[in-house]
Amino acid sequence: MRDYRYPRGPDLQDRIEGFFKWQDLRRRNGLWPFSRSTEESPSTVCDARDDAGQKIHGVNFASQDYLSLSTNPVIKKVAQEVIEEFGVHSAGSAALVGNTHHSVLLERKIAEFMGTPEAILFPTGWAAGFGVIKGLVRSTDHVVIDALAHTCLQEGASAATKNIYLFRHNRVDECRRWLEQIRAKDAQNGVMVVTESLFSMDSDTPDLKAMQELCHEFNATLMVDVAHDMGNLGPGGRGHIGLQGMTGKIDLVMGSFSKTFGSNGGFVACRNREVKEYLRFFSPPCTFSNALSPMQAASVLKAFEIIESEDGAELRRKMMANVLSLREQLVAAGFEVYGDPSAIVCVKMGSEALARLVSRRLPQAGLIANLVEFPAVPKGQARFRMQVMANHTEQNIRDAVAALRDAYEAGRAEFEWINSNNETPVRKIA
Numbered sequence: 001m002r003d004y005r006y007p008r009g010p011d012l013q014d015r016i017e018g019f020f021k022w023q024d025l026r027r028r029n030g031l032w033p034f035s036r037s038t039e040e041s042p043s044t045v046c047d048a049r050d051d052a053g054q055k056i057h058g059v060n061f062a063s064q065d066y067l068s069l070s071t072n073p074v075i076k077k078v079a080q081e082v083i084e085e086f087g088v089h090s091a092g093s094a095a096l097v098g099n100t101h102h103s104v105l106l107e108r109k110i111a112e113f114m115g116t117p118e119a120i121l122f123p124t125g126w127a128a129g130f131g132v133i134k135g136l137v138r139s140t141d142h143v144v145i146d147a148l149a150h151t152c153l154q155e156g157a158s159a160a161t162k163n164i165y166l167f168r169h170n171r172v173d174e175c176r177r178w179l180e181q182i183r184a185k186d187a188q189n190g191v192m193v194v195t196e197s198l199f200s201m202d203s204d205t206p207d208l209k210a211m212q213e214l215c216h217e218f219n220a221t222l223m224v225d226v227a228h229d230m231g232n233l234g235p236g237g238r239g240h241i242g243l244q245g246m247t248g249k250i251d252l253v254m255g256s257f258s259k260t261f262g263s264n265g266g267f268v269a270c271r272n273r274e275v276k277e278y279l280r281f282f283s284p285p286c287t288f289s290n291a292l293s294p295m296q297a298a299s300v301l302k303a304f305e306i307i308e309s310e311d312g313a314e315l316r317r318k319m320m321a322n323v324l325s326l327r328e329q330l331v332a333a334g335f336e337v338y339g340d341p342s343a344i345v346c347v348k349m350g351s352e353a354l355a356r357l358v359s360r361r362l363p364q365a366g367l368i369a370n371l372v373e374f375p376a377v378p379k380g381q382a383r384f385r386m387q388v389m390a391n392h393t394e395q396n397i398r399d400a401v402a403a404l405r406d407a408y409e410a411g412r413a414e415f416e417w418i419n420s421n422n423e424t425p426v427r428k429i430a
Helices: 014-028 073-086 101-114 125-136 151-160 172-185 208-217 239-243 273-282 294-307 310-332 352-365 394-420 425-429
Strands: 045-049 055-060 118-122 142-146 164-167 191-196 221-225 252-256 266-270 344-350 370-372 382-387
Touching: 055 352, 055 394, 073 294, 101 118, 101 266, 101 294, 118 125, 118 273, 125 151, 125 191, 125 221, 125 252, 125 266, 125 273, 142 151, 142 172, 151 191, 164 172, 172 191, 172 208, 191 208, 208 221, 266 273, 294 310, 310 344, 310 394, 344 352, 352 370, 352 382, 352 394
Parallel strands: 142 164, 142 191, 191 221, 221 252
Antiparallel strands: 045 055, 118 266, 252 266, 344 382, 370 382
């Protein structure tokens, strides 16, 4: 896709035709695995359609619903009750009159959960990641960011300043070198260091304590994205921040509700009311977007209640048991998986051509899983990102591994045939 990121030509609409031709060639050959739609709830087994309308049925490891709260009957009942009382729409920005008592309570709950004095809501997790950087960083400031940080964080940095410094993934020493260089020349402007508590493509985590101490040393602000581990990992569901003993000790924490809490929405937890109010009026995605609907805010509140209960602890236990089982069975089947155990189990494919050929066969094999390829990951490091739910059964896991193995064997055979006949895989499969 990167080949089409910067099209040339005077007509903004005509010059993008090349992308569609490339995309549609893949689509017509069964090699476009994106933009699919579910026909029902994101259950462990479900019906879906590809973007050409072809029906897919299989065990579902593509949805982000780590604790299976999207279909939780208690949360569904709360959502229905709030719709009856408040309707389906917030009807305004949070800077105006878009708040409800549910959203006010939710902000308080997030602050308490994260061990911070304050928290502020955003309409999506993407908006929170983009907005916290754009809201606080100005053109003369600096952003030092992990090279694999999420797109919302990269885009927020690019929108805020040209002074952006990438450090190699999870390398605290490289982050230090950038901070030393910046502070040797500029002691007057701000510096934000940006990382994630759990990286969704590699299932790994940085040393958060070392990162925060580094920021204190150089008068920088640490911002950590907790989208993928908050609620589903660690003591009380506080993710790697909790596991590393850093609850309440990180300068800024942003996250999303869409992975574990069964709703859209995002937040920034911060250390004082001044930061919260500044973000409310100077972070464009917050100021100029409608607030979370009352149904969303109430649903997330109920999700927090479940996550902090014995039921939540049991859901985390079930999810992790599924994670460990899936990883073990994949390795036994000859696959390599990335990172440490989490709800994200990424399976190495390597070649984009091979991965696309395998992906084409997954629907028929009975598995719904997401292919991730360049530029979302480095070239030559394509993978399937399998996302585990608490409600997956052992049979679901066995079926998924068998389906991936069958698809891989068939895809590998075709890939080798292409190479043995001296054809270019990229040309063969577009």
